[in-house]
Amino acid sequence: MRLTLFVCLIIGALINYAAGVDPTNFKTCEQSSFCRRSRKVQSSGSKYALIRGTLNTYTDSVTADLINKENHHQFTMKLEALVGSTFRLQIDEKQPLRPRYRVEHALKGKPETAQIRVLESDELTITSGSAKAVIQGDPFRIDFYENDVHVVSVNAKNWLYFEHLRQKAQAPAGEAADGGDGAQQEQQEQNSDAVQSPSEPIDEPGTWEENFKSHHDTKPYGPQAVALDFSFPAAEMLFGIPEHADSFALKSTSGTDPYRLYNLDVFEYIVDSKMALYGSVPVLYGHGPQRTAGVYWQNAAETWVDIYTTETNVVSSLVNFVSGSRKSTPPAAHFISESGIVDAFIMLGPKPIDVFKQYAALTGTHELPQLFSLGYHQSRWNYNDERDVTSVSAKFDEYNMPMDTMWLDIEYTDGKRYFTWDKFKFPEPLTMIKNLTELGRHLVVIIDPHIKRDNAYFFHQDCTENGYYVKTREGNDYEGWCWPGSASYPDFFNPVVRDYYASQYHLSKFKTVTEDVMIWNDMNEPSVFNGPEITAPKDLVHYGNWEHRDVHNLYGHMHLMGTFAGLQQRDPNQRPFILSRAHFAGSQRYSAIWTGDNMADWTHLQHSTKMCLTEAVAGFSFCGADVGGFFGNPDAELLERWYQTGAFLPFFRAHAHIDTKRREPWLFPERTRQIIKSALLKRYSYLPLWYTSFYELEQTGEPVIRPLLTHYPLDKEAFAIDNQLLVQQRLLVRPVMQQGVSKVDVYFPAIDDKKNGDYWYDVDTYQRQERAGYESIPVDENKIPVWQRGGSIVPRKERQRRSSKLMLNDPYTLVICLDRQGKAAGTLFLDDEKSYAYRDGKHIYVSYEFADNQLTNRFIGKPQYKSEAWIERIIIAGLGHVPTPATITVNGISQQLEVEQRNGAIVVRKPAVKMDVDFALKLNN
Template sequence: MKWVGLIFILFLQNHLVLGAKHYLFKTCEQSGFCKRNIHYAHNIEENYYTIDSFNIDETKAYISGNLIKSIPQGEISLNWQLGIVNGGFRFTVDEERHVKGIVNSKRFSPANEFNIEYVSRDQVSIEKSDILHISYNSTVIKVYPKFKIEVYDDKKLTMQINDDNLLNFEHYRLNNEGQMNTPESDFNMFQDDFKDSRDDKLPLGPESIALDFKFKGYQHLYGLPEHSDSLELGDKLYRLFNVDIFEYEINSTLPMYGSIPFLLAMNEQSSMGLFWINAADTYVDVKHSNQDTSTHWISENGVMDFIVFTKDSNRDIQKKYGDITGFTVLPPLFSLGYHQCRWNYNDEADVLDITEKFDEYEIPYDTIWLDIEYTDNKKYFTWNENFPNPTRMLQALDHTGRNLVVIIDPHIKKDYDVSNYLVENKLTIMNSQNSTYYGHCWPGESVWVDSLNPKVQQYWDSLHTSSGFMGNSSNVHIWNDMNEISVFDGPETSSPKDNLHYGGWEDRSVHNINGMKFHEITYDSLIKRQQETTRQRPFILTRSYFSGSQKTAAMWTGDNMSKWEYLKISIPMVLNNGLAGMPFAGADVGGFFGDPSKELLTRWYQTGIFYPFFRAHAHIDSRRREPWIPGDPFTSYIRDAIKLRYALLPVFYTSFYESSINGAPVLKPIFYDTGKHFDIEDEFYIGNSGILVKPVTEPDVKEQKIILPESGKYYNFVNGIPSTVTYKGDETISIPVTLNDIPMFVKGGHIIFTQPRYRRSSKLMVNDPYTITVFLDENNKADGDLYADDGESFNYQNGQFLKVHVEANESRINFVVENSWNAKYINKVIVVGKDIKTFNVKISLNGNYTFKFENQHIHELIHDEL
């Protein structure tokens, strides 16, 4: 029977890999709600929506009223609300629906997942007239009786909402008799013709929402992950619908594993943001015209609910978006190290042998991963006979500071104690008749955890405690995969949309938050588990995500391929997630499917060391490709790259700290701070470090062109080695590269902290001294920052961290300790600048120290306490 099950799974796997093409996924033409709204957009000639009345709250900057939709039979009364939030405004439209049945008749909004607060009434001026004027700071919002909204910043028109009359709110009705205006279509209002979803009940009929937003004077739009497409949004129709998409194509707007309905619009002077608060299947049509960009948002159902972040800097927009959705969790330090994964490592001996080989080849690594084959017959929360003593294995890993990550997916194999408990206690996703839903995934016939059910949490906690399968080990963490959710025999490889979640919500309403809710219950369980061990912050990797996922998980770009074009597209994909508030992102180094050439594998490591999440991963049918497999010189090049990642860990950790408090990306496109070069998607800065990188992502490259985007001077920092060779900024240069070269530069005026000593893992680096490298600008000045804590506990929340700002000129380096914690040490100071002569440098820190530097450009300071 075991072989029969294996053959069945392999059949499914091969069938899906070979057959997961466009025909599995709906186009707009095949999605009833999308086709109806595109038809509406092409045929609309008048505005059917009118502001009827409104009331102003006395304490909060909040207005509510009636919005009347005209139809041939008469009028439909809708509820609208507008409130001023920090940095923008929120607008909602809803309707009252009272329909008896097992399906929740209310419209769903995921707004309860977020922290949305309105400012006080006294901060806002509201003038009543035919046109409603709302003024706050330098922003004016005009709401017109024939529904339209205009936004003015500094007296300049920056946004028009419903200027093209594309507002379409499909109200509840039993049939279409007298219910449709002339431009409306009745395509698939009460049925679904798509071949794999013809059983969809559509119990509430048509309920889509749509609206147009025109960004005035903004030509550059970013966000809307996840798509394997260019960084800047083009004139395309993007779909946000979390699905398991095997062997995804590049340069595609097909839906993928995650959805963040956040858009960042930029020009040379400022930015605007738009957060469409909706968890349903959504299409966004983007069109550029002259200096403006129009977007048409279409969701299958839900409350119409959005926040516009008005004109500001992109940093401030992301800070305000983060204030609402949350900032990325400050990760444990080990999770920023190198992760070694494949589907699958065979047994305990294999795991420990891999660890020994990393030490033998002097390649640092922090974490080894186990895919589904570690379980007993694909039953989660179990171990198979190849792992007879997991505690012993974890202790062996812990000896050198290594960690283990195991996979736990939401599909639970039918007929064992975990699934039986879930079914008996009605903690599963239900079908449209409100009975447990069964479908097929890796274990065969399975049930799915309903992570929206609050009663799930207690049981999930029990499965993750020390009495559960994880034991007392504190160096084990979790990988939540397949949580879109993935259903092999479901429509679009996912859950039927009329499946039911807790509260009677259809999957069509909550679909895109399902993955986030799943990794959130895992995070909560691990937090409670850590109360027993008190050692490490949890680490969770998720494949499916939504706005807010950054608070509890990292993500990766899913099942990519071992091809050069997938290496190249990984950079804009990771950058775009950072712009949308999900900076802890990465891609499978080497590609998941296939066997990379030795050159490709080397170049992928040299790129992957800059992903915020740095993991190598491979399919079960791929050949082994651990760093020593290709042999020298490739192994040496890969070793050098991984060691460079570890040397730069202080830079990455400081960047993650900054992101955790202000929402800034860890990797920044070069336009992020410069306001130019908006089309460049293959170069980036690491946080505020001034380190500029352009990885090599094509074969046989002998020369690399790099745009140095800012005026001033840039230092050659190829392979992380400081050099006095400088280049003039705001120009394009070319440098020769060999297979061992990683093109890197540092903008003059920055100071970076590194820890270059080889250690087997990041945990063993905790007491290592820092090397400080000062890259003086044209005025012989520089500054930089360091953040450090214990790297694993939550003690930093109680003030146990070190935060230092460093300033330098031609004769002094000054350390300003903003928060003091454990002693740290400096073993070398490198000052780089062509105009530097032999001189005395005074380092001021709790007193003055004088050191003699004899080398003209590179100076050393040994073992001084920080």
Template sequence: MAEASQPIVSVIPDDEGKEKFKKSDHVAFYRRQMEGPNFQHRALLDTMVLTEKGARFKLLEPDTQTTLLLSVSPCKNDTVRILIDELQPIKARYRVPDVITEEPHVEQLRVERQSKDSVTLSWSSGRHQVCVWHFPFRLEILCEDKAMVTFNAKGKLWLEALQDPPGATSRGSELQEDHTSVLWKETFRQFVDIQANGPSSIGADLCLHGFSHVYGLPEHADGLQLRDTRDGEPYRLYNLDVFAYDLYSRLGLYGSVPLLVAHKPDRTLGVFWLNASETFVNVHYSPSDHQDGQTPPVKRRRVEPQTDVHWLSESGVIDCVVLLGPSPQQLFTQYAQLTGYQALPPLFALGYHQCRWNYDDEADVKAVDAGFDRHGIPYDVIWLDIEHTDGKRYFTWDSALFPEPAGLQRHLEKKKRKLVVISDPHIKVDPDWLLYCEARDGRHFVKNRQGQIYQGSCWPGESSYLDFSSSDTRAWYSRCFGLDKYKGSTPSLFVWNDMNEPSVFDGPEQTMPKDAVHYGGWEHRELHNLYGFYQHMATVEGLITRSGGLERPFVLSRSFFAGSQRLGAIWTGDNVASWEYLRISIPMLLSLSVAGIVFCGADVGGFVQDPEPELLVRWYQAGALQPFFRGHSAKETKRREPWLFGEEVTAAIRTVIQQRYCLLPYWYTVFHQAHTSGLPPLRPLWVEFPREQSTLTVDNQYMIGGALLACPVTEAGVEEVKVLMPGSGEVWYDVHSAKAYNGGRTLSLPVTLDTVPVFQRGGSVVCRSAGSGSCTAELQQLPLSITVALNSQEAADGELYLDDGHSFSYRDNKAFCLRRFTMLSGRLLCRPASEGGGGGGAFDCVTVVQSVTVLGVKSKPFTVVVHVSGAKDTCAAFEYMETCCMLTVNNLKLRVVMDWEIQIG
């Protein structure tokens, strides 16, 4: 949440007319690089050294006589890491820790050819090559002799060497008044940033050959495809608390993932820029009518498209990983191998969450909980915002409003529901509060540049900020979640990390000053974008430790970085109750998903302002088809529990939430795929249809897994929507009417307020629950309904993943069930999806399949015979609807863990 007093704009001028948030022309290092010279680095090829970690070269910039060290490391998973640092810095430059999960296995390089001008190295049996040119220095990555990426194609390599500040005698000293150069001292509004090491920025450009569509770089309230930045601001990656953010803006929001994904029909490629300081990215598409500011000639020969990407960061080293794909699926796996796979969430976290700033007291929480049961609407989690605490002191409760918090949690737990409470990174400055004293005495707070504990303003008033970059601080914070320390908590309490950009109400750009100092003497500027990631990490570890390492945690974080996917969920922050914000939520979530942050959602209904009933219904319909599904609203808004808008609205919301619960077996399965392969549950159309040009710019519809196509209605008062049905030769089935449509066309679909356009892909199998229950715990006891959608070859296949839904037994004891359903020649088989996935061992799976529906059966069969391994064949009763070619077999009671088959004849 943001300051309650803020108006609903994201750039707030002060009394002098200055903007609250910076644009690129406010940032000195960006101006220096964009206006400065293009340095002409030379690769000293005679310094090449081949090691087991790749190749090393010295780079020389003749004008400044700066010598850099270049390392090139090709890895076995078809990625290439490019690392550039000063050869002999006066002190170590910051290298981002904890994001890359393990160092990749490096391939052995060999020299293919060498001259005085260049050297070509190869690996992977010569399939991949890297060519390094002497002057001007550039590095080209080739796949099967075709150039994919050129590093330093435009000569924008930039690295400002660290310096000792003139006139300063120690780390904490102020610069003398006669040294006020912007290189050492930068002012924005009333804030002064003293740069301890002077200018230290880095930059580099990469040319992506043959690509004219790039994606990623979340988080921005913008379209899925990145725009050419020559017509405005670059994309900024700098985590900030931006209340009611501007739409179609490239300025920074709450989180950052410096991953750019390029796609063309025969190749998907990624560039990961591992840097946690303030970063800008310029994207230039070519050929372009305004390239280099030139007016194009009337006729121009056909030029292969390319995209030039220029990265600029305030500090650190150049650490760039190129992911070579070639398919979207392979790229997602490569990135997950690098930064971690999506954590498998507990099943309840995929249900519906009800939140408000703030539910008033225990009676209010119980009344809302009862309201869901009274109106037959399933939900799993109710949330408490900051007002539940004692004076904004986290890990406490307001004793007047929540006198028996453990009793409240037990009340919810009897219904198998959970409570989530907020825990922000700022700690109220209160010498009479034990937790503050522990943090102060344990040296767990960030310091200012003078070496004193940094203080800033946030919800409690004067606050200090925990230094989560320290492993000792993270360990201490994790212990705070122990049941013995967090009084009033129980094992069914889970956590929400908010304001962790970090938000500082009286700080520059409402965040922490860059010259604040973290553990190890590192300035905040070096690791700003990691701050929320580290709090998220500490909170997750706290909940795991609380359970003795047995239970999966659930932690939602507003701020995030690359690697946050292995910790939990995020959401898109303080949005507004308007149709425009509903529409933008879809490309925002797709951009996050492409960049590995796949457990994501947007506040249903909009955080601020009051949605009209139609907008609220449409937002629930969209939210139910997205990974993290939470209704949330600010305290100034009217109450908006689903039953407060009349029976028509209540019924519409009830229907989509029930449909979400019925679909949870499928959602859980696609999250298992994300956890094991890196494939996002939410996928842009081009991920599933990579060769189709028509899919490349679509960001109002998407795939859920590989089987379902969703196109939420995001316009007011519409009676018809257009849906692209991709895939020439594909068949698509409306999940509500079972009507079949051919792919390779755009469908005009009539809609009412109850219509949610969702289609199942021919060739897929989707498992649903046969009912919704009141929460996910009840859902686990219900039988399954399987929908088989035949493709044009009358075949289909799909998977189902089941485990206990809450523990780590799936990982530690292989206690899970992974089954594959395959339909071919009128025969549906249920078999283990892989060795060890049959549901044996410690997981006692009693789930049964109650019914099977087959779509696309062109003529009524004579018999349906069920065969179960070790049992006698039986004939099953069935229904056939000729109008939609749909066959339904009921009353089956087939155990999922058993091998069985159904023969349609």
């Protein structure tokens, strides 16, 4: 019977994977009772007021009590000032029947607080540096200012809603309600504030228990939703809250479902949709020409976000013009979570790059990855056996194409038992790994969180004997269904379980891998084939007696923490590489991500840039999409364009479903092979830029890829553009993502309100674009528009190798594109590309500047890394004249260098200066 059920579930899962997503398998707001109830507040208004006599002031914060004037329940409010123009607002019940969940492990550490000054009058004013918060008592509201500019309002719409914990009304006297205990009832009886008002929807369907399809949610603690609105008076658009297959600029949800944040396994997801996907990052930004601000809503429960964008109708515009008021209602967002507390960080900018850095200061950044992880990855579900892996690697060499990493999906294991190998298909894994390593390549293997329930499987035995699994409400090990069949799920919230799981990566236990094998964590939403919405039931119980509903969006994050710790313990000197599908705020500290189970379709290609741009501003720069699409079989043109696009996203991997045709590059006609090879070579030539960008991300929090508004905040035309991206502020990339086109429109952004623009140089021809606005750019099968900004210096490596590891000591080319003043600047970072030694200063970090026809370098910190690399070529575009031979001076010794003209630029050949040496290069007129 169990085997039959398993077979049916697996067949059903495969059929669903082939058929595409069925939206009816996932809830709408109307089907989520807490969302439905919280949304009703939008029409009625909430009734919360500050109890003024309860105010307490401290060096960095103020606290006070709030009251719900309808039912007289009381809450505590704390507003704390943080370093960097950021405030933290927390609201919790004053006397809850049981503690409410507060998110742990998302922040990189305890935020650094800042001193405040408090001025009491009719309103309460708190200042900290250039940041200010003004608290209104009744109705409760907080307005936030940056340099006296009003940028964020909290509860301006009076949509604050906080369902306090309560006993079920019909519980007999002396008996605790579902999920309670005697102590809780005693506390409830002593708490006069817990009296219920008849106006509260405590008996509305879905309040105390809820059904969805065949699944029943017991809701033992009853209703406990929290909701709050945020308005952005200085903004004209909102963006953020990944992960959704939607536009970068968030759309109004008026009359539709809100955006949903609830980690789910969704295959062949629908594009232009607000449906939840694999990750939930509750950070939102409001942007206008003068100010950008943000809100991070720290809550790991199911969350819905209503978006209200700027209204623009003729009548309202005329009325506002005559009255002298704002032209339109400011954009706003309404966050609605099923449980937890209000824990919101308000980040006041003022510029886009400032608010991105403020968010990074809270949740952290991805550490500098090993260089190989920025190269090209070859994957599919599944490479069949050792011979298949070896053959694919050899074919890349045969066709002279670079490739860094081979990937193995679930079929490499012994019956889906992780930390094991199929002994028939992979009898000598260490030999296979060694053969890859000797070629400068790596292997990544998948390890998912579902554990096969097999009494002969050591991992299951240990988890069962030690109580390491997530529990049902009755205290039993939860049993769900996933790829292994019957499976249970380790409770990674328990530090003992995380330590146990991390220990499995040690080479004394996982003996069939080496320290160079890296890890792919998939299905960690968690995916449960027979669970509600293909995930875990909400009334499961985790370590600390927390319900799964409280922590759902954190489960994958906790899985990553265990994996990261395991790889660090396995080899403390090597930086881990992990790819994860599920993610939450702060997961960027541990892993790269990808956009999940996409399709071989032009619309999914188009959404790869939209989704990764949104992830990047939410902390996840290390983002990519399965090249070619996971489902389906791309034709040659789609595959070509996808490689060209993927080459300019940070994570660059081809991956495909088990039922797709094999699509390694050499299986296509010569024309397609050459186009793919060209895209790969372009990617590898820019590895110095990608690597430097990730180092600077770790140091500053500035995203690697960026929307145009990041550096062109005044240009309203650029705000919503999401088919282009910036690599730092050095490259402008406009992938070709439409079928059969011979030209595309490229938008060159304006730097001011007079429509002046930067110079931009085509990276292939050095043709210069001088004005802002749209330009129709011809493209052919080999080309996508990529432009380097005038005023930037980009390091490249031009020698072709089979993998990035073999490029370590290859020489550099510096590409200098001059701005209108004939100047340019850029940086370059070098180290051993693998270890943590760079954190001890063993690196070279150099700044280059070109001005007055002279190139100089300046080291940022003393170079402590010895590199064998050198500069073999300097290309200068935009000079306007061809100089006579250049003079380079190193250690007081000067010599002449050849200068030649090529493709609209001048080339200084063979400077031959080492990377850790000061020099000056002078162009002679």
